[in-house]
Amino acid sequence: MSAVRVHNLSISLDGFATGDGPTPDAPFGHAGERLHEWMFATRFWHEMHGDAGGAAGADHVFAVRHGQGIGAEIMGAGKFGPPGWQDDPSWRGWWGDTPPFRTPVLVLTHRPRPSIEMGGGTTYHFLDASPAEALARAREAAGGLDVRVGGGPTVVRDFLAEGLVDHLHLVQAPIVLGRGVRLWDGLEALEKTYTIEVVSTPSGVTHLTFTRG
Ligand SMILES: NC(=O)c1ccc[n+]([C@@H]2O[C@H](COP(=O)([O-])OP(=O)(O)OC[C@H]3O[C@@H](n4cnc5c(N)ncnc54)[C@H](OP(=O)(O)O)[C@@H]3O)[C@@H](O)[C@H]2O)c1
Numbered sequence: 700m701s702a703v704r705v706h707n708l709s710i711s712l713d714g715f716a717t718g719d720g721p722t723p724d725a726p727f728g729h730a731g732e733r734l735h736e737w738m739f740a741t742r743f744w745h746e747m748h749g750d751a752g753g754a755a756g757a758d759h760v761f762a763v764r765h766g767q768g769i770g771a772e773i774m775g776a777g778k779f780g781p782p783g784w785q786d787d788p789s790w791r792g793w794w795g796d797t798p799p800f801r802t803p804v805l806v807l808t809h810r811p812r813p814s815i816e817m818g819g820g821t822t823y824h825f826l827d828a829s830p831a832e833a834l835a836r837a838r839e840a841a842g843g844l845d846v847r848v849g850g851g852p853t854v855v856r857d858f859l860a861e862g863l864v865d866h867l868h869l870v871q872a873p874i875v876l877g878r879g880v881r882l883w884d885g886l887e888a889l890e891k892t893y894t895i896e897v898v899s900t901p902s903g904v905t906h907l908t909f910t911r912g
Pocket of ligand 1: 778853
C-alpha cells in the first residue's frame with residue numbers, strides 16, 4: 700500500500716502552521732514569510748523556481764523529499780485560497796498557471812467545483828469527503844505512488860487524528876506567532892504512535908520526523 704506523507708510543514712515554536720488573516724496577497728496572514736525563510740535559501744526552492752541558486756546542505760536534503768515518489772496531493776480549502784475563494788469563479792490557487800505540484804491535487808472543500816487542468820501536470824479536483832474517502836481517491840489518482848497531505852494545519856491535523864499519516868516531516872522555525880492555526884490541538888500523546896527523530900540545522904530550524912512502521 701502506498702504511504703501517506705507530510706513534508707516541509709513549517710510550524711512556529713508555539714505550534715502555529717499559519718498566521719491569522721490570510722489574504723490573496725498574504726497566504727500565511729500575519730506570519731508573512733517567516734515560517735518558510737529556511738526553505739527560500741535551499742537549492743530545492745531555487746530549482747522549483749527554475750534557477751540554479753540556493754544551498755544544497757541539510758535543509759535542502761530534507762526539503763527535496765517533498766516530491767520524491769509522490770503521485771497525488773491532498774490539500775484543504777484553506778491552503779488552496781484565502782477565505783471566500785469559493786465565491787470567485789476565477790480563483791485557480793496561489794501558484795499561477797504552472798503550479799509546483801505536477802500531479803493530481805485533491806482539494807477538500809464543502810463547496811466543490813469542476814476540476815481544473817493546469818500546466819505542468821497539475822490537475823485540481825475538488826471534493827467534499829471524509830479524510831478516508833479522500834485518501835482512497837488520492838491513492839487511485841497516484842497510480843501506486845505515495846500520497847502527500849500538503850496542508851494546511853487543519854487538514855493535516857484531521858488526517859493525523861484518524862491515524863492516516865505514515866510519515867510526518869515538520870520544520871520548527873524559531874519564531875513565536877502567538878495566533879493563527881495550531882497543528883497540535885486534540886492530538887494528545889501523538890508521539891506514542893511514531894518513532895521521532897529531531898535534527899537542528901545551521902539555519903536555526905529544527906526538523907522533526909515522525910515515522911510509523
Ligand atoms: N506552514 C506550512 O508549511 C503550510 C503548509 C500549507 C499551508 N499552509 C497555510 O495554512 C493555511 C491553511 O490552513 P488551514 O488550517 O486554515 O486550512 P486547510 O487545512 O487548508 O483547510 C481547511 C478547510 O478545508 C475544508 N475541509 C477540510 N476537511 C474537509 C472535508 N473532510 N470535507 C470537505 N471540506 C473539508 C474546509 O473548508 P470549507 O468548509 O471552506 O470548504 C476547512 O475549513 C493557509 O494560510 C496556508 O497558506 C501552511
